[in-house]
Amino acid sequence: MEKQRNLIWAVVLMGIILIGWDLGLRYFYPHAGEHPHAAASSTATSASGTAPASGDAAPAKPTREGGLQSPADIAIEAQDLKTALAAPTRVAIAAPGVSGSINLVGGLIDDLTLNRHRETSDAGSPPVRLFSPAGTPAQHYAQLGWTGDNGVQTPQGNTVWQADRTRLTPTTPVTLRWTNATGQTFAIRYAIDENYMISAQQSVTNAGTAPVSVKPFALINRTDRTASLDTWQVHSGPIGAFDGSVDFASHYKDVNAAGEVAPAGQTNWIGFTDIYWLSALVPDAGTKPSGSFRALGNGFFRADLIYPAATVAPGQTVSQSLRLFAGAKENRVLEAYEAQGISNFSLAIDWGWFRWFEKPIFWLLDSLFHAVKNFGIAIILLTLIVRGIMFPVAQRQFASMAAMRAIQPKMKAIQERYKDDKPRQQQEIMALYKEEGVNPLAGCLPMFLQIPVFFALYKVLVLTIEMRHQPFALWIHDLSSPDPTHLLNLFGLLPFTPTGMFGIGVLALLLGATMWLQFKLQPAAMDPSQQQVMAIMPWMMMFVMSTFASGLLIYWITSNLLTIAQQRYLYSRHPQLKAQATKDQVDIDRQVKRERKPAPNRPKKR
Structure with missing residues (x-):
């Protein structure tokens, strides 16, 4: 009788494990990170801007791959991309790792696809799209700019920049320029490598008669409706390295609840990660920008780098550099960038505590x-x-x-x-x-x-x-x-x-x-x-x-x-x-x- 009772308990326990495992998968996977999303407006966000206007959209269930899940969103995205990318105010990006364009209206890097990775395993599948213009359902872009003190006129989201070239490649950098009414010329010089790194140099030249004070910034703006699954074992969401330590503690829901999350320590890099993709801002060593994550409402989030104010005397030029990573989390590529001085960049892959064993495997x-x-x-x-x-x-x-x-x-x-x-x-x-x-x-x-x-x-x-x-x-x-x-x-x-x-x-x-x-x-x-x-x-x-x-x-x-x-x-x-x-x-x-x-x-x- 005792043995039969033990057998019954064993079978019941195994049944509980079996059913519990399936329910756990359903809890952690199909519904993890689920949010009621809203469509974006066509207005880009500046460093001090607000969230785009919202519309109605049905909740979507994130997947391991990420990306839009709603058929309606996918259809709208295709139409919006067709319209936005046909505009003449674009500078093409052509590199082995990525293709896309820079929008001269606002100077946004808002169109990037990954040449080495396809959306599905089908041979004819299109490349994965990482960045999409502001206002599209898959909104995800990077913006560099300045805020000014004492009424200094700085470039805005609707500013139309002038480019010295029509094509950014690994051998042909592109410089964007814009001059205000008081003689200050703002410039951003972009260069790109063979993989996923875009280098940017921001400069301000003062041809006016009085000194001006400007504060450079860089940001990544994205919607979480394209986010991949964020589970207890694999992080997806806000990410960064601060004082050399990679921070996986911030999640979209945490930023949404707090409004703003500013991790402690010097920012080594900051951005957003999916299971396979990463967009991150990397300040140069020696600079000390403050990094933070902000919730803009309606499922939109922003990662900011805000630099200390710089005074530009008449006849002088002040500049600072940073890098933008926008691509796939290929271990070999991340380790190469880490060897170039980006602190713990390869740990953007969420290996966890046992990476000492997982990485050799x-x-x-x-x-x-x-x-x-x-x-x-x-x-x-x-x-x-x-x-x-x-x-x-x-x-x-x-x-x-x-x-x-x-x-x-x-x-x-x-x-x-x-x-x-x-x-x-x-x-x-x-x-x-x-x-x-x-x-x-x-x-x-x-x-x-x-x-x-x-x-x-x-x-x-x-x-x-x-x-x-x-x-x-x-x-x-x-x-x-x-x-x-x-x-x-x-x-x-x-x-x-x-x-x-x-x-x-x-x-x-x-x-x-x-x-x-x-x-x-x-x-x-x-x-x-x-x-x-x-x-x-x-x-x-x-x-x-x-x-x-x-x-x-x-x-x-x-x-x-x-x-x-x-x-x-x-x-x-x-x-x-x-x-x-x-x-x-x-x-x-x-x-x-x-x-x-x-x-x-x-x-x-x-």
Whole structure:
């Protein structure tokens, strides 16, 4: 009766975990960061400006990719882009990393697409759009400018700048100029590199008769309706490095509640991150601007760099420089910028506390990918390497298991002798372990060693853009996404799409089958109730893992297959363990039959 009660509790607990996991995914993923958004007006925001006017829009559910989710927003965005980008007041941007344009009205960098990354895994998919003009549903742009003291006229959001070139490329910088009525000329010189960094030099030349005081600023303005998921494990939202430490503590909801958040410390860089994309302002070393995040209302936010006021005497020029990163969070690129002096820039990828282990796993996986040109094969090779490293541990595990089986008769004798004295029983069993040189926990060691590898690979698949849209074979076109097949709707033949853990695909089914076979080859648990729980576990895990990235399931399936092969080999090296396991299974089956056999009816006493 006690064993049956334990089994029932175990099954109930596993059911709670299974249902709770699916509900957790639904909570943290489809609804995380959900906001009622509003459409933007066509008015750009200056450093001291207010939020654009709002309209009506339906709430959207963020995704890992980010971007607009509402079909209405997507249609409006396409039309607005067509109109805005057709204006003659634009300077083209053409670089290997990005393409786009600068809007001479306001001097905004508001049109950027990423040449190396596509919106979907389809071959004909357009490049990812990062920046969109003010007033479009996906509003996201950068602006450099000045505020003036004592009535100094400075460029505004509707100022029309003059450009010395019509095209910004890595070999042809572009300078924008505007002169006010009192003789002050404001200039911004833009240069761009091969990747995602735009360098900017702001200068003010005073040809007037009196000194003027101006305060330079730089900002990034964006809507959160294009934000990617912000979860407990991967940050999406306001981000920056202050006094050399990357701050992941600010979220859109926090900035929205506070109105303004100004992290403590010197600003090394500041901006907004999605899981795969980053827009950030990087002040030059030695300058001391103040950095902050502001909520503008209706789902609009701004990251500011505001510099101390500078006095420009007649006949003099005052300038200062900064950089704008607007692109994909490619680890190699971020590390290169970090080596150039941007503090902890590679930590814009939210590796978390275990980056000391995750980054080597990423490096190995990325190296294997560059060698074989297929990320699925690279994952399989990584699994082979991990299992190969742990093979000596597995050998010791099996030796320990053989020793445990050999002392089972002695353990049973101790348990029978001291069945009414549990403390003495445990003491004698521990003495037996010591005398025979047996470690009862040795069998758990390989599992514990795999946990950090599994977690590291999970984080790598979730975080790193290098894995995004990487195909494997057949129907698997994106290893960073769940298996697109669904057994419950017969691969799309039935008119519905299973959601959550019920979207069982081929990979999840293979995972359950290989785990079941792996458990079958392991020595059976001595407790029949434990054995029944272990029989259910593979199919429970099949449901839980069905929502995970395909690459992670490929890793686990490969690991299971290697474990099965390893078990067969080690059983051949330890035949006594196999024979003992077979005998134990026979004994367990007999015990189960005895427990299930109804007790004979006893005659009633008269």
